[in-house]
Structures are given as structure tokens and as C-alpha cells.
Amino acid sequence: MSNTTNKSTPNPVLFLFFGFLAVGLLSGVYSSFFLQQSPQTAYLNAAGTYYEKGVSTAITFESWPERSPANIAAGEKHYQTYCAACHAANLTGGIGPNLVDNEWLHFAKPTEENIAIQIIKGVGPGQAKVAQGAVMPPKGGSPLSNTEIQKIVYFITSKNAAVIKTGN
Numbered sequence: 690m691s692n693t694t695n696k697s698t699p700n701p702v703l704f705l706f707f708g709f710l711a712v713g714l715l716s717g718v719y720s721s722f723f724l725q726q727s728p729q730t731a732y733l734n735a736a737g738t739y740y741e742k743g744v745s746t747a748i749t750f751e752s753w754p755e756r757s758p759a760n761i762a763a764g765e766k767h768y769q770t771y772c773a774a775c776h777a778a779n780l781t782g783g784i785g786p787n788l789v790d791n792e793w794l795h796f797a798k799p800t801e802e803n804i805a806i807q808i809i810k811g812v813g814p815g816q817a818k819v820a821q822g823a824v825m826p827p828k829g830g831s832p833l834s835n836t837e838i839q840k841i842v843y844f845i846t847s848k849n850a851a852v853i854k855t856g857n
């Protein structure tokens with residue numbers, strides 16, 4: 690009879706068990722102390738402040754930038770930095786709506802002008818039509834100029850044939 694059989698738990702299993710436990714505990718501690726706000730929560734909290742400042746409702750553009758590959762690429766970069774968290778990296782939507790279908794919630798005609806104005810104004814508390822309780826801070830909470838927002842619109846147009854080109 691061997692006396693090495695019937696060892697109740699092999700050491701590797703214990704090692705893994707305590708290993709996972711330790712990693713779990715550490716990451717919990719890390720996230721509660723260091724990652725107090727997700728970027729989305731930060732945007733949502735910031736939105737209140739933006740709306741208190743107020744955004745002009747009469748937004749008009751004196752000009753639009755050139756519809757060049759470089760400007761579309763700049764728009765894509767801005768989009769990925771400031772919009773993708775809510776609208777997804779491939780623009781198919783998340784908290785915010787899909788931007789590559791042809792369903793529009795906040796304006797009747799999907800002109801580049803209307804889309805740019807909507808982005809600049811954002812979607813205030815209580816204004817969301819589908820994403821109940823969600824808000825979009827003006828300019829997505831970004832520090833971008835209107836011209837940079839127009840480049841984001843060019844990027845959206847480059848991915849959505851339904852957008853009516855009213856820029857350059």
C-alpha cells in the first residue's frame with residue numbers, strides 16, 4: 690500500500706487558488722483606490738458642469754475645412770480619443786447611438802451641418818431619446834474646436850454613405 694496516494698489537494702491547485710485570490714484582491718484594492726472614475730463616469734459627471742455654463746443654441750459655421758484624407762484622418766483620431774467610449778471604435782454605438790446606420794434621433798435630415806451642431810451641443814440631461822438617463826456633454830466633453838469637430842463629421846461621413854455632404 691502506498692502512503693503517497695490520497696493526498697487531498699495537490700499543491701499546484703492550491704497555488705492557483707491562492708494565486709487567483711491574491712490577484713483578485715489586489716485588483717479590487719487597486720481599482721477602488723486608484724481608478725475612482727471610469728472615463729465614461731467622468732464624462733457624465735462633467736456634463737452637469739458643461740450644461741450649467743450653457744451652450745449657444747444658434748451655432749453657425751463660417752467655413753468648413755477641406756475634405757482631405759489628412760483631415761479625415763485627424764477626425765478619426767479625435768473620434769477614437771473622445772467619442773469611441775460611448776459610440777464604439779467602429780461607430781456602431783454603445784451608450785450613444787450607432788452613427789453608421791441611417792437612423793437619427795436628434796435631427797430629421799442627416800446633413801453634416803446638423804450632425805456637427807448636434808455634437809457641439811451634446812445631449813443634455815433628460816434629452817436622450819433611447820439611452821434613458823444618458824447624457825452626451827457638449828463636444829463629447831472634448832476641448833476640440835468647431836473645426837476639429839467638423840473633421841470628425843467628415844470621418845463619420847467617410848463611414849456612412851447616408852450622411853448628406855454639406856461641408857466642403
Ligand code: HEC
Nearest residue numbers: 732771772775785793794795817818819820823825828829
Ligand atoms: C458620455 C457618452 C458620450 C460621448 C463621450 C459622446 N457621445 Fe454622442 N451621444 C451620446 C448619447 C447618450 C447620445 C443620445 C442618445 C439618445 O438620444 O438616446 C448621443 C448622441 C450623439 C449624436 C446624435 C445621433 C442621432 O441619432 O441623432 C451624434 C451625432 C453623436 N452623439 C456624436 C458624438 C461624437 C462625434 C462624439 C465625440 C466628439 C460623441 N458623440 C461623444 C453619448 C456620448
